[in-house]
Amino acid sequence: MISTKSRxxxxxxxxxxxHGLQHPVSIRAIADRQRLPxxxxxxxxxxxxxxxxxxxxxxxxxxYVMAKAADRVTALEVVTALEGPLKIASCSCGGRDPDCLxxxxxxxLETAMATALADVTxxxxxxxxxxxxxxxx
Amino acid sequence: MISTKSRxxxxxxxxxxxHGLQHPVSIRAIADRQRLPxxxxxxxxxxxxxxxxxxxxxxxxxxYVMAKAADRVTALEVVTALEGPLKIASCSCGGRDPDCLxxxxxxxLETAMATALADVTxxxxxxxxxxxxxxxx
DNA sequence: TCCATATCCGATCATCTCACTCAGATAACC
DNA sequence: GGTTATCTGAGTGAGATGATCGGATATGGA
Numbered sequence: 001m002i003s004t005k006s007r008x009x010x011x012x013x014x015x016x017x018x019h020g021l022q023h024p025v026s027i028r029a030i031a032d033r034q035r036l037p038x039x040x041x042x043x044x045x046x047x048x049x050x051x052x053x054x055x056x057x058x059x060x061x062x063x064y065v066m067a068k069a070a071d072r073v074t075a076l077e078v079v080t081a082l083e084g085p086l087k088i089a090s091c092s093c094g095g096r097d098p099d100c101l102x103x104x105x106x107x108x109l110e111t112a113m114a115t116a117l118a119d120v121t122x123x124x125x126x127x128x129x130x131x132x133x134x135x136x137x
Numbered sequence: 138m139i140s141t142k143s144r145x146x147x148x149x150x151x152x153x154x155x156h157g158l159q160h161p162v163s164i165r166a167i168a169d170r171q172r173l174p175x176x177x178x179x180x181x182x183x184x185x186x187x188x189x190x191x192x193x194x195x196x197x198x199x200x201y202v203m204a205k206a207a208d209r210v211t212a213l214e215v216v217t218a219l220e221g222p223l224k225i226a227s228c229s230c231g232g233r234d235p236d237c238l239x240x241x242x243x244x245x246l247e248t249a250m251a252t253a254l255a256d257v258t259x260x261x262x263x264x265x266x267x268x269x270x271x272x273x274x
Numbered sequence: 275t276c277c278a279t280a281t282c283c284g285a286t287c288a289t290c291t292c293a294c295t296c297a298g299a300t301a302a303c304c
Numbered sequence: 305g306g307t308t309a310t311c312t313g314a315g316t317g318a319g320a321t322g323a324t325c326g327g328a329t330a331t332g333g334a
Contacts, residue, residue: 001138001139002138002225002246003320003321003322004322005321005322010242026279037322037323039323039324040322040323040324042281042282042283043284045282046281056280056281056282057281057331058281058330059279059281059331060277060278060279060331060332062279062281062332063280064281075242088139089139104257104265105257105262106139108253109250109253109254112253113253115249116250117246119245120245125242140291140292141292163310164310165309174295176294176295177293177294179312180294180311180313182311183311183312193309193311194302195301195302195310195311196302196303196309197302197303197304197306198303198308198309199301199302199303200309200310201310
């Protein structure tokens with residue numbers, strides 16, 4: 001549900017938002033700063049681009065920049081781009097019945113998670129990172 | 138994080154709360170009613186007992202009864218008994234720093250999940266199940 | 275135009291977790 | 305003592321996860 005994909009992904013997007021204002025940020029630069037495996041990061045960045053979060057600049061001096069303003073990208077977008085829609089339980093009732101327990105319990109949980117993640121923007125994380133430079137993200 | 142352990146576990150506890158008032162409920166009875174693999178259920182029920190949610194009655198005509206009143210058992214208790222404490226990300230800062238991003242984002246997520254799960258009691262689920270007898274749980 | 279630098283894309287791989295089974299030990303009621 | 309249960313731990317197959325590699329494509333600069 002929340003794996004390293006999400007964690008690395010959030011780190012990567014925050015890194016681009018921080019350092020990608022003047023020129024594109026290469027995967028290698030992200031990997032170096034965030035201490036993440038470069039080859040693995042490479043395959044996380046594809047979905048982020050397809051989700052319209054990052055934009056790529058190919059060729060020499062290329063890399064990634066934000067496709068949207070950092071304050072318009074939520075943590076939920078990053079997570080769902082990388083892991084698919086939040087899904088706790090695949091309901092036995094097929095999703096049609098509002099009285100099904102899986103709805104009343106697990107869907108409530110999914111909603112709570114989505115709300116919490118949607119409440120945090122990349123811009124906020126960048127701001128926090130700026131105020132505390134010891135942390136890599 | 139939330140696997141079949143949690144789902145089966147909640148189903149099992151709700152089943153015991155529903156049917157375990159007069160006499161203990163055997164694992165086989167739970168497995169039959171909830172259509173769950175009996176041998177697998179058997180190993181979920183151990184942690185639930187150790188967590189003080191269920192109480193076992195050994196021997197012939199034995200089984201499980203609630204160790205606490207159903208309205209004093211939350212879904213969070215069941216989930217953490219079976220999957221351990223909710224933990225999204227193991228923080229690189231060791232948990233000491235309140236400014237760490239992992240705290241501000243992933244811990245917020247964990248808190249939201251815990252709150253949502255702690256808000257639902259087994260008794261509520263039993264009540265819902267009674268009002269909609271078509272559902273197995 | 276050539277070359278270094280990057281993104282892109284797919285295949286592959288090791289490792290781990292998950293869901294589940296099995297075998298046997300212990301306990302209690304008839 | 306036999307039957308019915310809980311208890312316990314070890315084991316297993318499939319699939320997900322985390323990561324690597326090779327090569328194709330694109331681009332700016334010499």
